[in-house]
Amino acid sequence: MYSGSPSTSNEISDKEALQNLLLDIQCLDKLSKWSNRFNLFDVLKISGTEIRHSNVLAWLLDPNENHGLGDAVLRRLLQTLVINSPQADVFHSLLMDLYGFTVLREWGHIDLLAVSHEERFLLCIENKVFSGEHDHQLARYQELLEKEYPQYHKIFAFLTPGGTEPEEESACGTWQSISYEQIIEVVEAAKSEKTLSAEVSFFIDQYLDAVRRHIVGDRELEKICREIYAKHRQALDLIYENRPDTASQISSIVQEWCKEKAHTGGISFDPQYSGKAYIRFTTPYMTKLLPEFEEEKSGWNSKSMYYYEVVNYGNSIKVVLTVGRDNLSAHQMDCCEQLSTLLNQPDKKEAWRWKRLFATRRHSIKADPLTDDLHKELFQAMDQYWEQIADFEHKTCTAIEQSSQTLDGNLPV
Structure with missing residues (x-):
């Protein structure tokens, strides 16, 4: 039985609540914009795959890739990280020639590593979307990079859906947390600066749409869902409580x-x-x-x-x-x-x-x-x-x- 709000004079039975939802079923039509919308990442079933998100980010961050964004994404991400990093050398970080950077995937099992040997600078990103930390990996990655690049300026970023802090206490002072909401802002701002091909623009829009719906949350969608929920709370709670979650x-x-x-x-x-x-x-x-x-x-x-x-x-x-x-x-x-x-x-x-x-x-x-x-x-x-x-x-x-x-x-x- 439904076990939500306390009993009131206006309380109705679970059966009546479900009946009212069925009579007002057209309220769900507002969701068709999302349920019927084509998304390339959903079709390929890679919206929920962490490694695919890292692949797209690597492509966007590389100034020498064929997206037409140049160094805009990498530069704006560095700006975002430097603002929240008291130890960062602002002049070194923001006045570099970013076209000398190479973006590596899974080097030493690290998700994303952007390195410039000319600038002696590296950006390390550990991407955690659908999994958690394990085996003290952040400490191991930091130790590996300190050994391999001893004289390089380094920024360590811990990327999660909500920008949560690392679980490892020892990593909190070095690894800067960043959210996918910030990634969306960075990419959208970089995209607004450039005139891109129709194919690239479509691909980036599709990716950002997938991130919003599967990782961050779509504000318009959330608003509509809240309105429907407020109207049919009892019925929806009943359905939700009986789903295998x-x-x-x-x-x-x-x-x-x-x-x-x-x-x-x-x-x-x-x-x-x-x-x-x-x-x-x-x-x-x-x-x-x-x-x-x-x-x-x-x-x-x-x-x-x-x-x-x-x-x-x-x-x-x-x-x-x-x-x-x-x-x-x-x-x-x-x-x-x-x-x-x-x-x-x-x-x-x-x-x-x-x-x-x-x-x-x-x-x-x-x-x-x-x-x-x-x-x-x-x-x-x-x-x-x-x-x-x-x-x-x-x-x-x-x-x-x-x-x-x-x-x-x-x-x-």
């Missing part, structure tokens, strides 16, 4: 665990700050260390300056403690810095927005999602994570007590 099942079960834990007072949990990919909660002790804002102005548009986040990968989960920098006062920043130092998690870069103070190992899902075993496994996994969180907070409290003479009273015991 493992990630949604995981999110639902983890949120159920959070609600039960919140009922006992162990955590604070508000579902509006959670979704399929991240389920967020806070604890009394950590909120004591990192107090809430008086109004909703954090990076999550909530009052909390931190969250324990259950990261849902669809086939595994992990828990991280993340602090957001947005709108922190000088005193709050000082508390974060002292806590980071105390937990041996010093800032890898000055301009951080999200900082991870604690992380568990991933728990890989073993149960069949079509059975009740998934519920049991996830509850057990979350109980184990809760024990790790309690141990982490106890050790934090002990460390603060032992260091109380040097913390200027900023962090409460």
